[in-house]
Amino acid sequence: SAVISQKPSRDICQRGTSLTIQCQVDSQVTMMFWYRQQPGQSLTLIATANQGSEATYESGFVIDKFPISRPNLTFSTLTVSNLSPEDSSIYLCSATGSIDTQYFGPGTRLTVL
Amino acid sequence: SQQGEEDPQALSIQEGENATMNCSYKTSINNLQWYRQNSGRGLVHLILIRSNEREKHSGRLRVTLDTSKKSSSLLITASRAADTASYFCATGDSGGGADGLTFGKGTHLIIQP
Numbered sequence: 001s002a003v004i005s006q007k008p009s010r011d012i013c014q015r016g017t018s019l020t021i022q023c024q025v026d027s028q029v030t031m032m033f034w035y036r037q038q039p040g041q042s043l044t045l046i047a048t049a050n051q052g053s054e055a056t057y058e059s060g061f062v063i064d065k066f067p068i069s070r071p072n073l074t075f076s077t078l079t080v081s082n083l084s085p086e087d088s089s090i091y092l093c094s095a096t097g098s099i100d101t102q103y104f105g106p107g108t109r110l111t112v113l
Numbered sequence: 114s115q116q117g118e119e120d121p122q123a124l125s126i127q128e129g130e131n132a133t134m135n136c137s138y139k140t141s142i143n144n145l146q147w148y149r150q151n152s153g154r155g156l157v158h159l160i161l162i163r164s165n166e167r168e169k170h171s172g173r174l175r176v177t178l179d180t181s182k183k184s185s186s187l188l189i190t191a192s193r194a195a196d197t198a199s200y201f202c203a204t205g206d207s208g209g210g211a212d213g214l215t216f217g218k219g220t221h222l223i224i225q226p
Contacts (some may be wrong), residue, residue, distance in 0.1 A: 030211075035164075043203075101146065101203070102214055104148070106155035107153075
């Protein structure tokens with residue numbers, strides 16, 4: 001199984017600023033993904049982080065708001081830009097290797113004031 | 114939109130009893146995965162069942178899958194206080210972990226001591 005870490009674990013940000021979340025996997029993985037979990041809700045897929053190319057975004061999510069990088073097979077970042085209180089959520093990254101099991105990081109809890 | 118729907122949304126039982134949670138989905142799937150989440154933290158992977166499988170066991174967990182009814186169930190036997198958590202089913206459309214998962218709304222399970 002893959003062990004995934006995220007930084008920061010939580011942050012409080014001011015409206016209009018941005019937060020960049022880092023995701024590190026302890027082994028090379030094929031796919032990495034980013035999800036959002038709004039308060040009291042389930043998880044929603046934001047995008048697939050593609051290594052060496054632009055991320056693939058789900059409907060309702062755009063690159064200008066959620067730019068994603070994946071410079072190598074074990075690392076990805078998600079930036080949440082121009083923050084508003086509606087962006088207050090838990091953001092989780094996940095990864096899969098050669099099998100279908102998808103492992104998740106511990107999440108980053110973002111509060112926007 | 115959410116693919117899976119869990120029921121019940123909340124379940125409270127006595128320690129030692131069995132807990133059953135159900136999940137329904139709408140489209141064809143390659144696999145279905147169950148996760149546990151404690152108090153808004155990261156997701157813990159419990160079990161994966163593929164579309165050509167009908168039942169899987171892991172310790173006190175038993176998962177069934179009925180693709181004709183597009184439904185799955187998670188049974189936790191001999192529940193413990195530590196099982197108190199939210200449980201989510203998530204479906205994968207493609208093999209090889211190529212796609213992100215579509216999550217259900219989750220069941221919040223409370224084990225009364």
